[in-house]
Amino acid sequence: MPEGKIIKALSGFYYVLHEDQLIQCRGRGVFRKNKITPLVGDEVVFQAENDQEGYILEVKKRKNEMLRPPIANVDQAILVFSAVEPDFSPALLDRFLVLVEFNHIKPLICITKMDLTTEEQEERVLSYAKDYTEAGYEVILTSSETEAGIDRLNPHLENKISVFAGQSGVGKSSLLNVLRPDLELKTNDISSHLGRGRHTTRHVELMKIGNGLVADTPGFSSLEFLNIEAEDLTSCFPELLNASKECKFRGCLHLKEPKCAVKAKVDTSEIPDYRYEHYVDFLQEIKDRKPRY
Structure with a gap:
């Protein structure tokens, strides 16, 4: 079966680039059943009805999304x-x-x-x-x-x-x-x-x-941290992650824990106040997030 990359998704169609040719494809029903939505950037296996139309049969493993x-x-x-x-x-x-x-x-x-x-x-x-x-x-x-x-x-x-x-x-x-x-x-x-x-x-x-x-991409003005947990947030701030290696307690959230290296670097302006304040705001937002069932 031929393989290609989805370069556009529009109105239920996926446009797959294969050997400099663009094939307009639909997704098979198995994707809806398995709750898989093909995305732009996906490497896919498809079946061509002709040189212009076809069906996506498989979405290859993603490295990120x-x-x-x-x-x-x-x-x-x-x-x-x-x-x-x-x-x-x-x-x-x-x-x-x-x-x-x-x-x-x-x-x-x-x-x-x-x-x-x-x-x-x-x-x-x-x-x-x-x-x-x-x-x-x-x-x-x-x-x-x-x-x-x-x-x-x-x-x-x-x-x-x-x-x-x-x-x-x-x-x-x-x-x-x-x-x-x-x-x-x-x-x-x-x-x-x-x-x-x-x-x-x-x-x-x-x-x-x-x-x-x-x-x-379509512009947007807000982001929700739907899949990020409190313990993940430090790793999303490189300078906080680097400083956290010197925190006394493993899993330190850099709030009220004693001997927190992150807060120490904020106090000495090695980490900008606003970056730390955004971290604290985001952490609270994650903690306040309603659980999903």
């Missing part, structure tokens, strides 16, 4: 956040980072619209960029208008499956249009009433950029 956005087998997540319009939000970025880290996907932080910043706004963004870089993340500052930073971003996309994710209106589609102008992806302005962008991407689709595949 995300539900929001729905995509599988991702090598890295490009987390796109704007410096302004909307303003850079470390709280929202940390939510994205937690989800990506939990799914064992390498994150890369891309801050857009640097050309629109005032001197004060630029200093604020640079300060955050320094913190995230010291925490172990790569941060790239870009502008789709001036194309600043694009030369730094391009090499990261080669021979990888990357997902572009972030809040609506931060410029994901504009950035992709710069990376590959013939895409001509639809973009939209920020709503002055709502203070955020209107959704312009309606589905997940993998697109070839250079020798890599990139997914533009």
Whole structure:
């Protein structure tokens, strides 16, 4: 049986790339029975009715998956956040980072619209960029208008499956249009009433950029920690995980435990206050989460 990769899912159809040919497929009923939903990025076995249509018979084992956005087998997540319009939000970025880290996907932080910043706004963004870089993340500052930073971003996309994710209106589609102008992806302005962008991407689709595949995804503004447990959260903050090795108690949650190395580094500003505060907020959110039956 032929095999291929799902590069688009739309209206119940899965578009499978096989030897440079795109086959429009449906999923067999066995997927519904076994509660398996094929995702963009899945490697699949399919049966072709002809050279244009077929049925997916099997979904190969995934190395990772995300539900929001729905995509599988991702090598890295490009987390796109704007410096302004909307303003850079470390709280929202940390939510994205937690989800990506939990799914064992390498994150890369891309801050857009640097050309629109005032001197004060630029200093604020640079300060955050320094913190995230010291925490172990790569941060790239870009502008789709001036194309600043694009030369730094391009090499990261080669021979990888990357997902572009972030809040609506931060410029994901504009950035992709710069990376590959013939895409001509639809973009939209920020709503002055709502203070955020209107959704312009309606589905997940993998697109070839250079020798890599990139997914533009529908924008969204919140994330729920549905599958993350309290004891998992420290591992989603690299600088907290590194410091936790020196905590007195194994399984320390870094709240009120004595001789907590994480809290000690927060007190000496080795770990930024806001990163720790977000950790505490997320931990409480996980503890307050209603159990699923």
